[in-house]
Amino acid sequence: MANTEDLFKNIISHSKEYGFIFQSSEIYDGLSAVYDYGQLGALLKNNIREYWWKSMVQMHENIVGIDASIFMHPTTWKASGHVDAFNDPLIDNKDSKKRYRADVLIEDYIAKIEGKINKEVEKAAKRFENFDETMFRGTNARVVEYQKKIDEINTRFKTALEKNDLADVKQIIIDLEIVCPISGTRNWTDVRQFNLMFATQLGSVSEEASTIYLRPETAQGIFVNFLNVYKTGRMKIPFGIAQTGKAFRNEIVARQFIFRMREFEQMEMQFFVKPGTEMQWYDHWKETRMKWHQSLGFPQTQYRFHDHIKLAHYANAACDIEFNFPFGFKELEGIHSRTDFDLKSHEQHSGKKLQYFDTEENQSYVPYVIETSIGLDRMFLAMLSQAYTEEKLENGEERVVLRIPPPLAPYKCAILPHLNKDGLPEMARKIIDNLKFDFYCQYDAKDSIGKRYRRQDAIGTPYCITVDHQSLQDNTVTIRERDSMKQQRVFVESLSSFMDSNTNLKTLLKL
Numbered sequence: 404m405a406n407t408e409d410l411f412k413n414i415i416s417h418s419k420e421y422g423f424i425f426q427s428s429e430i431y432d433g434l435s436a437v438y439d440y441g442q443l444g445a446l447l448k449n450n451i452r453e454y455w456w457k458s459m460v461q462m463h464e465n466i467v468g469i470d471a472s473i474f475m476h477p478t479t480w481k482a483s484g485h486v487d488a489f490n491d492p493l494i495d496n497k498d499s500k501k502r503y504r505a506d507v508l509i510e511d512y513i514a515k516i517e518g519k520i521n522k523e524v525e526k527a528a529k530r531f532e533n534f535d536e537t538m539f540r541g542t543n544a545r546v547v548e549y550q551k552k553i554d555e556i557n558t559r560f561k562t563a564l565e566k567n568d569l570a571d572v573k574q575i576i577i578d579l580e581i582v583c584p585i586s587g588t589r590n591w592t593d594v595r596q597f598n599l600m601f602a603t604q605l606g607s608v609s610e611e612a613s614t615i616y617l618r619p620e621t622a623q624g625i626f627v628n629f630l631n632v633y634k635t636g637r638m639k640i641p642f643g644i645a646q647t648g649k650a651f652r653n654e655i656v657a658r659q660f661i662f663r664m665r666e667f668e669q670m671e672m673q674f675f676v677k678p679g680t681e682m683q684w685y686d687h688w689k690e691t692r693m694k695w696h697q698s699l700g701f702p703q704t705q706y707r708f709h710d711h712i713k714l715a716h717y718a719n720a721a722c723d724i725e726f727n728f729p730f731g732f733k734e735l736e737g738i739h740s741r742t743d744f745d746l747k748s749h750e751q752h753s754g755k756k757l758q759y760f761d762t763e764e765n766q767s768y769v770p771y772v773i774e775t776s777i778g779l780d781r782m783f784l785a786m787l788s789q790a791y792t793e794e795k796l797e798n799g800e801e802r803v804v805l806r807i808p809p810p811l812a813p814y815k816c817a818i819l820p821h822l823n824k825d826g827l828p829e830m831a832r833k834i835i836d837n838l839k840f841d842f843y844c845q846y847d848a849k850d851s852i853g854k855r856y857r858r859q860d861a862i863g864t865p866y867c868i869t870v871d872h873q874s875l876q877d878n879t880v881t882i883r884e885r886d887s888m889k890q891q892r893v894f895v896e897s898l899s900s901f902m903d904s905n906t907n908l909k910t911l912l913k914l
């Protein structure tokens with residue numbers, strides 16, 4: 404098995420080779436941090452989105468889904484705080500002329516110290532039999548010293564950001580003697596704040612009011628429609644509004660493939676609750692969302708919560724569900740208790756009342772909100788990196804298999820005539836005709852059966868159905884399962900129900 408860095412490279416090239424993900428406008432050398440989904444990627448992405456939508460909307464009587472526009476009235480972004488506070492601190496190296504996010508330079512420096520700690524831990528773990536990692540971290544002089552340094556940097560950096568003291572952010576970079584990875588020099592400019600929203604012009608009026616933004620999150624489309632949905636849907640608190648859709652951020656540090664893109668898709672749900680009950684609902688959604696991830700059947704150790712200590716201006720509690728990507732644990736989904744910040748702010752900016760009338764309490768109030776927000780593309784990457792497996796088989800052959808949960812796999816089955824003659828292709832075609840309305844099927848008659856299995860393994864097809872001479876006699880076919888590679892013979896008439904009970908999204912929801 405390749406090391407993690409190689410593994411990640413292999414996943415990226417596999418994605419391209421099999422039509423999952425391409426660089427955007429590749430014939431023009433691509434556009435940085437923008438990607439296109441190919442013929443298989445689009446299917447997988449649709450399936451993930453559908454699974455999320457079914458779990459969140461279809462399975463909850465008190466959650467409805469909407470589809471708001473990407474363009475919104477510019478005041479929306481004033482009210483949400485994005486015009487004033489959606490910034491990254493940037494710094495340029497004067498020699499290489501390269502631009503960096505100051506926080507990323509500092510985080511990378513910290514990651515190096517963390518790397519040193521991990522090395523010490525690994526060394527010690529090999530030396531001692533009943534190794535107690537927590538105790539080691541708390542007592543080993545070198546590790547304690549490294550940890551102290553990390554804590555000091557974190558505290559100083561956090562304070563500088565909170566005070567918006569950009570001079571001190573620069574000073575931290577200088578004090579830590581951080582050099583530009585390209586030029587190797589410490590010739591830095593001052594740190595500046597840079598807004599992440601893409602601005603564009605609406606119509607032909609050249610006043611300031613005509614500057615509009617590509618939405619940086621889908622959430623605001625939900626808040627501005629709160630009253631519409633509440634009234635027309637006769638919703639009763641607690642209730643949720645969900646939506647999936649594109650969001651745009653002019654990310655400066657664009658790296659790690661589709662982990663951080665400039666155009667990406669979010670799947671968000673805002674849950675409106677009675678003030679005072681938000682913590683109970685926050686815990687509820689934390690648990691529910693973690694269960695959703697774990698329903699995919701990947702090892703539970705691949706997920707963890709990360710509670711935020713420094714909260715955004717709108718939140719009174721927040722955490723991330725982190726996933727162990729090939730480059731380490733990183734945010735996959737955010738769960739935020741957003742208080743009544745957004746609705747109140749939209750009330751102030753629009754002059755409209757955005758309140759709920761509680762018939763039990765006989766009073767109106769601005770609801771509190773719990774948000775669950777997950778990046779579809781990040782979920783795609785989590786799925787791909789967990790599913791991608793390089794294996795050596797018993798017969799010495801090697802295979803790459805995508806162990807995608809069958810209900811999410813792009814193709815559910817491949818129909819393979821054992822030989823491309825003797826009426827086998829005709830029978831295979833008939834089987835496909837019966838299945839293809841309900842299941843994505845592939846027909847493949849080229850090359851040896853072994854090669855065809857490998858091709859389907861590589862794209863994650865859970866079942867290969869082979870039609871052979873016996874099939875013509877007794878109307879049976881073999882089904883070969885992707886992960887175990889075990890085969891069974893079944894009657895053609897039972898294929899549809901076999902496929903349904905093994906590849907329906909219901910099976911993930913344990914229904």
Ligand code: ATP
Binds near residue numbers: 667
């Ligand atoms: P990060 O700290 O990684 O920049 P964030 O905290 O800004 O993320 P949120 O604003 O909470 O992210 O967005 C919710 C979700 O949207 C994230 O959990 C992530 O899955 C996804 N997301 C955010 N930014 C991007 C991006 N540039 N590319 C792909 N997905 C993204």
